[in-house]
Amino acid sequence: MNHQKSEALFAKACRYIPGGVNSPVRAFANVKEIPLFVDHADGAYLYDVDGNAYLDFICSWGPMILGHNHPLLVNGMEEVMRKGISYGLCTPDEEHLAKLICDAYRGMDMVRMVNSGTEATMSAIRIARGYTKRNKIIKFEGCYHGHSDCLLVKSGSGALTFGTPTSPGVPEDMVKHTLVCRYNDLASVKEVMEQYPDDIAAVIIEPVAGNMGVVGANASFLKGLRALCDEYHSVLIFDEVITGFRLAYGGAAQYYGITPDMACFGKIIGAGLPVGAYGGKKEIMSCVSPCGPIYQAGTLSGNPLAMHLGTLLLDYLKTHPHLYTELADKGHYLKTGIEKLLQEKGLPFQVHQCGSLLTLFFTDTAISSYDEVKTCSQDMFTTYFHTLYEEGILLAPSPYEAMFLSDAHTKEQLDYVLDKIALALDKVKRL
Numbered sequence: 001m002n003h004q005k006s007e008a009l010f011a012k013a014c015r016y017i018p019g020g021v022n023s024p025v026r027a028f029a030n031v032k033e034i035p036l037f038v039d040h041a042d043g044a045y046l047y048d049v050d051g052n053a054y055l056d057f058i059c060s061w062g063p064m065i066l067g068h069n070h071p072l073l074v075n076g077m078e079e080v081m082r083k084g085i086s087y088g089l090c091t092p093d094e095e096h097l098a099k100l101i102c103d104a105y106r107g108m109d110m111v112r113m114v115n116s117g118t119e120a121t122m123s124a125i126r127i128a129r130g131y132t133k134r135n136k137i138i139k140f141e142g143c144y145h146g147h148s149d150c151l152l153v154k155s156g157s158g159a160l161t162f163g164t165p166t167s168p169g170v171p172e173d174m175v176k177h178t179l180v181c182r183y184n185d186l187a188s189v190k191e192v193m194e195q196y197p198d199d200i201a202a203v204i205i206e207p208v209a210g211n212m213g214v215v216g217a218n219a220s221f222l223k224g225l226r227a228l229c230d231e232y233h234s235v236l237i238f239d240e241v242i243t244g245f246r247l248a249y250g251g252a253a254q255y256y257g258i259t260p261d262m263a264c265f266g267k268i269i270g271a272g273l274p275v276g277a278y279g280g281k282k283e284i285m286s287c288v289s290p291c292g293p294i295y296q297a298g299t300l301s302g303n304p305l306a307m308h309l310g311t312l313l314l315d316y317l318k319t320h321p322h323l324y325t326e327l328a329d330k331g332h333y334l335k336t337g338i339e340k341l342l343q344e345k346g347l348p349f350q351v352h353q354c355g356s357l358l359t360l361f362f363t364d365t366a367i368s369s370y371d372e373v374k375t376c377s378q379d380m381f382t383t384y385f386h387t388l389y390e391e392g393i394l395l396a397p398s399p400y401e402a403m404f405l406s407d408a409h410t411k412e413q414l415d416y417v418l419d420k421i422a423l424a425l426d427k428v429k430r431l
């Protein structure tokens with residue numbers, strides 16, 4: 001594959017943008033590649049500036065659940081832009097989208113729109129702290145909740161990829177109230193709750209972790225968290241930035257049948273435009289300014305483009321529930337196909353799949369938390385990534401990111417992917 005134009009653009013971008021990229025994970029540094037510069041995308045495919053076509057399994061890190069360039073969204077974008085781009089004032093779509101989210105999500109009475117997943121989790125923590133009048137929070141090792149200071153502790157995603165799970169520039173004082181527990185280990189949470197019975201404002205978790213590879217929470221673990229939060233009067237926050245409206249229309253809360261006190265959403269609720277939202281019980285959300293005293297604001301929050309596309313997408317997903325069954329079927333098809341290949345080749349690796357999210361972990365250790373994720377081979381992942389990349393299959397360039405499926409992916413395309421995975425596993429085996 002020729003990447004000449006991407007190479008030239010990357011060299012220029014490095015002059016003006018740190019590392020040439022606007023988010024670290026897309027640097028491809030972890031797999032010893034240069035970033036791919038995209039020209040356009042359509043359906044399941046993404047096309048780079050050099051004219052190479054890739055089956056896209058990044059899907060803009062989740063939101064392109066219908067594939068790229070879906071006519072509903074493209075037409076909707078044209079229509080809404082003709083009316084105006086931004087007003088910094090209220091529009092009818094804001095109410096429409098808020099109602100769609102509240103109707104879809106267990107226990108969600110009110111929701112506030114923001115501009116990113118980072119803003120959503122950062123704000124949810126502030127509201128939980130203000131509501132409980134407590135400072136400490138619990139997060140889980142390997143979970144990523146965006147890059148706000150108090151949550152950038154033992155984080156997943158790009159923070160793990162680049163070896164900075166706790167970033168320089170985050171003062172000790174800012175994270176002294178962030179307590180980190182082990183994913184899927186209720187005893188570790190109980191211990192902290194018992195140590196600080198009146199101090200834990202919130203427990204925040206990715207109910208299916210998607211930022212240390214896909215690691216689902218055990219249902220009993222989530223139920224246990226719910227019970228502990230009830231017992232100690234802490235706010236349980238589900239970070240559904242990846243899982244919301246993807247795992248199921250009602251997100252992981254619906255998938256597990258567990259109701260958190262608050263939840264955070266991102267990208268998918270704006271169909272891929274910059275957006276986020278946090279919400280929850282009325283009692284908690286009534287504390288948010290101007291209803292209550294806890295301040296949170298945003299010039300572009302609820303911007304008309306994201307709100308309009310969000311309503312179109314969520315309305316569509318609501319009226320096409322079979323889409324979730326089909327996505328899960330495709331995920332399962334890929335998982336069983338990979339497992340069959342692993343068995344044939346005598347390789348002991350782990351495949352995790354949850355609906356339309358999938359990860360192949362290059363380890364013989366069963367995985368339920370970040371401790372086990374750490375046993376995976378980066379070299380094997382790099383070989384695997386490169387083989388597929390050369391065959392026109394685009395995975396996230398990091399072992400810690402999920403493989404995302406969309407409605408646009410066909411069974412035939414998945415068969416092609418399985419053929420190429422067979423090739424990649426042969427190379428991995430020879431390492």
Ligand SMILES: Cc1ncc(COP(=O)(O)O)c(C=O)c1O
Pocket residue numbers: 116117118119121144145146147206210211239240241242266267276
């Ligand atoms: C679970 C989770 N929470 C929060 C975020 C932060 O979202 P954003 O990148 O939109 O700030 C992400 C992704 O980046 C995420 O995967």
Ligand SMILES: N[C@H](C=O)CCC(=O)O
Pocket residue numbers: 023024025026061144157158210211242401
């Ligand atoms: N894991 C992140 C989102 O879910 C990756 C996207 C990014 O940080 O650029």
